[in-house]
Amino acid sequence: MSDALNIIQDPTLTYKQELLALARLGESTDDSLRYSDEYYEAKRKGALCDLNEGVMPYRPRYICPDYELLFKKGCEFLQLDPPKDLLEAVNVLEIFYCHVPSITSFPVYLGDLDKLLEPFVIKEDRAYAKKVLGLFLRNIDRVQTDSFVHADIGPEDSVTGRILLELTEEMQLAVPNLTLRYDPERTSDDFALACVKCMLKTAKPSFANHRMFVSEWGEKYAIASCYNGLSIGGGGFTLPRLRLYECALDAKSPDDFIERELPRHIDLQLEYMDKRVKFIVEQSSFFKTNFLVTEGFVKQENFTGMFGVVGLAECCNYLLGIEDKKKGFGMNREATELGIRIMKEIDRRVSEHEAPYCDAYGHRYRLHAQVGIDSDGMDDSPGTRIPIGVEPTMLEQLEVNEKFHPFFPTGTGDIFKFEETYIKTPEAILPIIKGSLANGLRYFSGYLENNDVVRVTGYLVKKSEIEKLRAKKQSLNNVTVFGMGAQDGGHALDRRVQHHEESSGK
Amino acid sequence: MPSTGAYSIMKKAPVNKIIQFSNVDGPGNRTAIFFQGCPFNCMFCHNPETIHMCSSCGLCVSKCPAGALAFDEGGKVVWDSGKCVQCDTCIKLCPHDASPRVTWMSVEEVLQQIRRCAPYIDGITCSGGECTLRSEFMTELFREVVRLGKTCLIDSNGSYDFEKDPALLEFSQGVMLDVKAAERSWSEKLISDPGDMVLKNLDYLKNIGKLYEVRTVILPGRDTENENTVRYVAEHIGDACFYKIIRYRPFGVRERFLKILGEEETDEAYAGRYASLARELGASKAYVV
Ligand code: SF4
Ligand code: SF4
Numbered sequence: 001m002s003d004a005l006n007i008i009q010d011p012t013l014t015y016k017q018e019l020l021a022l023a024r025l026g027e028s029t030d031d032s033l034r035y036s037d038e039y040y041e042a043k044r045k046g047a048l049c050d051l052n053e054g055v056m057p058y059r060p061r062y063i064c065p066d067y068e069l070l071f072k073k074g075c076e077f078l079q080l081d082p083p084k085d086l087l088e089a090v091n092v093l094e095i096f097y098c099h100v101p102s103i104t105s106f107p108v109y110l111g112d113l114d115k116l117l118e119p120f121v122i123k124e125d126r127a128y129a130k131k132v133l134g135l136f137l138r139n140i141d142r143v144q145t146d147s148f149v150h151a152d153i154g155p156e157d158s159v160t161g162r163i164l165l166e167l168t169e170e171m172q173l174a175v176p177n178l179t180l181r182y183d184p185e186r187t188s189d190d191f192a193l194a195c196v197k198c199m200l201k202t203a204k205p206s207f208a209n210h211r212m213f214v215s216e217w218g219e220k221y222a223i224a225s226c227y228n229g230l231s232i233g234g235g236g237f238t239l240p241r242l243r244l245y246e247c248a249l250d251a252k253s254p255d256d257f258i259e260r261e262l263p264r265h266i267d268l269q270l271e272y273m274d275k276r277v278k279f280i281v282e283q284s285s286f287f288k289t290n291f292l293v294t295e296g297f298v299k300q301e302n303f304t305g306m307f308g309v310v311g312l313a314e315c316c317n318y319l320l321g322i323e324d325k326k327k328g329f330g331m332n333r334e335a336t337e338l339g340i341r342i343m344k345e346i347d348r349r350v351s352e353h354e355a356p357y358c359d360a361y362g363h364r365y366r367l368h369a370q371v372g373i374d375s376d377g378m379d380d381s382p383g384t385r386i387p388i389g390v391e392p393t394m395l396e397q398l399e400v401n402e403k404f405h406p407f408f409p410t411g412t413g414d415i416f417k418f419e420e421t422y423i424k425t426p427e428a429i430l431p432i433i434k435g436s437l438a439n440g441l442r443y444f445s446g447y448l449e450n451n452d453v454v455r456v457t458g459y460l461v462k463k464s465e466i467e468k469l470r471a472k473k474q475s476l477n478n479v480t481v482f483g484m485g486a487q488d489g490g491h492a493l494d495r496r497v498q499h500h501e502e503s504s505g506k
Numbered sequence: 507m508p509s510t511g512a513y514s515i516m517k518k519a520p521v522n523k524i525i526q527f528s529n530v531d532g533p534g535n536r537t538a539i540f541f542q543g544c545p546f547n548c549m550f551c552h553n554p555e556t557i558h559m560c561s562s563c564g565l566c567v568s569k570c571p572a573g574a575l576a577f578d579e580g581g582k583v584v585w586d587s588g589k590c591v592q593c594d595t596c597i598k599l600c601p602h603d604a605s606p607r608v609t610w611m612s613v614e615e616v617l618q619q620i621r622r623c624a625p626y627i628d629g630i631t632c633s634g635g636e637c638t639l640r641s642e643f644m645t646e647l648f649r650e651v652v653r654l655g656k657t658c659l660i661d662s663n664g665s666y667d668f669e670k671d672p673a674l675l676e677f678s679q680g681v682m683l684d685v686k687a688a689e690r691s692w693s694e695k696l697i698s699d700p701g702d703m704v705l706k707n708l709d710y711l712k713n714i715g716k717l718y719e720v721r722t723v724i725l726p727g728r729d730t731e732n733e734n735t736v737r738y739v740a741e742h743i744g745d746a747c748f749y750k751i752i753r754y755r756p757f758g759v760r761e762r763f764l765k766i767l768g769e770e771e772t773d774e775a776y777a778g779r780y781a782s783l784a785r786e787l788g789a790s791k792a793y794v795v
Binding site for chain 1: 526527528529530533534622625626627628
């Protein structure tokens with residue numbers, strides 16, 4: 001049976017999902033973008049992974065349009081005037097979103113919704129504004145059917161932010177993903193607490209370390225897709241990843257890995273990125289003719305390449321001969337120190353590399369702790385996370401995270417699952433978030449045990465939708481299938497629960 | 507005879523456990539320190555292994571599946587936390603309501619753990635067992651914790667004469683006080699103590715503004731006892747502090763007391779009646795947990 005026929009006959013795919021799968025198949029028929037033999041060999045071994053980005057990139061992977069500009073001057077190509085009231089504003093956005101490409105063909109960044117909409121919202125009666133925003137969210141959930149669709153709010157409190165939280169809680173939707181940009185001086189405790197409450201009930205928003213992101217990107221940064229830091233008016237060209245565990249398999253010792261195998265693999269991934277970035281800029285039509293570029297909603301110089309890594313924990317455990325994960329990375333100082341050494345080396349080598357384009361970042365790529373894909377199974381934990389199932393106490397998990405998060409301007413994060421009593425004590429979670437962000441954590445996600453909407457590795461899915469797929473029914477959301485794979489292969493929903501009776505095991 | 511353990515002049519206290527992050531031991535996120543030893547013996551105690559000090563009778567040593575228990579040269583039972591797999595075999599079989607899993611810690615050792623938690627917590631709570639058996643230790647600990655900018659709460663059964671210890675209260679934000687029984691005869695049965703000191707503390711702490719909350723456990727079917735206690739507390743505290751109406755839960759309760767108190771947990775509606783009663787009597791901050 002041909003691959004095309006497989007896709008066409010798959011009962012679990014919606015029409016649009018079939019279309020995207022067929023497009024990908026079509027893309028794979030061209031092989032004019034070639035890499036070195038060493039690259040293919042490393043890819044075959046599983047040490048390098050292109051995240052199925054497709055062999056012929058016809059758009060950057062992630063695109064973060066400048067929606068403020070859209071509201072200021074409208075869009076000629078889409079024949080949209082600057083909106084004059086709330087109804088026009090959400091209508092302009094809904095239309096525009098349908099024309100923002102990405103790796104998934106869905107917009108990965110919907111804008112800083114509270115800032116964009118607040119001037120219109122405050123002119124309306126609150127109940128009416130809430131009704132309009134509710135329909136707006138429903139439109140996003142049913143039209144942009146992919147959990148990597150992401151909206152941002154904060155750092156300040158706002159009427160719009162509050163309404164969005166209320167609706168998020170009432171509607172229990174997996175899309176869009178949502179982030180609060182948290183700044184201790186600009187985000188009030190009251191607003192942050194409202195976000196914690198909403199997070200417990202819906203697994204969102206997550207909390208981004210605003211100051212850390214601003215120090216790397218300036219004020220105009222977006223949190224897109226899972227938790228990716230990118231420039232507004234720019235984005236990410238490409239995101240391949242080193243699968244560090246597989247990279248380490250031929251190393252004879254930690255030193256041998258750091259001196260020989262690691263640099264070799266880093267260079268291969270850089271080769272891949274350079275070629276793709278050049279191809280996207282020079283060969284594909286995106287940066288020449290797409291209206292997003294010609295009308296200035298994105299600028300090519302604001303894009304960068306995202307250098308991804310996964311499986312640091314398994315890599316360190318392997319190099320140190322640690323077989324019992326419970327005594328390995330995250331719980332074991334030596335393994336964690338080795339992890340830091342490895343990350344420093346990756347950081348150094350990548351930042352020494354002169355990347356094509358990426359002008360706004362001094363022609364440099366930026367690191368990304370990739371969140372894992374369903375096929376990773378238990379071999380490579382997401383980014384630098386401690387493997388699921390062996391997490392130490394929450395305090396220890398945070399302390400380890402704080403050491404690694406600063407390495408990743410294009411994104412990293414960890415997820416904490418809270419048991420039921422926390423629904424009554426959200427104020428017990430806020431100090432944990434504040435403390436960890438102040439100590440260097442970049443991105444904090446949480447959810448409550450037994451919720452329907454849960455966070456898998458970075459994106460949200462509904463457990464009830466996973467059950468639909470198991471019953472061989474279709475799920476509107478493109479990502480549900482990844483959630484099922486991550487649950488089966490990576491036990492992604494079995495992470496440690498923060499209990500109210502959690503002993504330090506002194 | 508097992509004893510509750512006198513305060514050591516070496517300024518160490520027996521710590522049963524430290525919970526780094528707790529959301530149920532006072533407001534916000536708190537580090538909770540549980541001391542070993544309690545002068546009462548409450549029928550519904552959920553962790554009776556914290557009542558007495560280990561007498562080193564040795565019964566549990568050979569039963570430990572992980573080899574975490576042994577005798578030292580002096581014949582004392584010692585526990586190796588590194589080997590322990592937290593199976594609870596030892597505490598379940600201990601006939602003395604004690605635990606071998608106790609560490610004698612100095613103020614500095616406890617502080618080290620608190621400092622690590624400090625960025626993420628609102629404060630600490632000392633609990634037990636009965637933490638006021640270690641009042642001198644606690645005073646020293648609190649002095650340092652307050653310097654870290656964190657608050658200190660005392661979770662107490664009320665057996666300690668707080669009036670005689672202004673230093674302890676000075677550094678503490680307040681006391682979370684258990685009032686289990688208002689009548690002497692019932693108190694003697696339920697907690698093995700007439701409870702006079704508890705009631706004295708209720709008034710004293712309220713008057714000096716150091717009563718953070720009061721808790722009463724509502725037992726299934728004990729209408730009279732429940733009502734007497736709730737009435738007493740509500741009339742005495744008014745709206746001065748929270749009043750937690752706790753539902754009796756049989757989990758962890760010793761076999762012989764289960765026979766008396768029953769295996770049913772108190773249902774929410776029944777407990778709710780007492781919260782309403784308390785509110786009617788002026789304890790406006792009464793609620794069921
Ligand atoms: S814990 Fe109990 S059983 Fe074990 S030695 Fe001490 S008193 Fe004996
Ligand atoms: S809980 Fe007690 S019996 Fe079980 S391993 Fe630990 S010390 Fe041994």
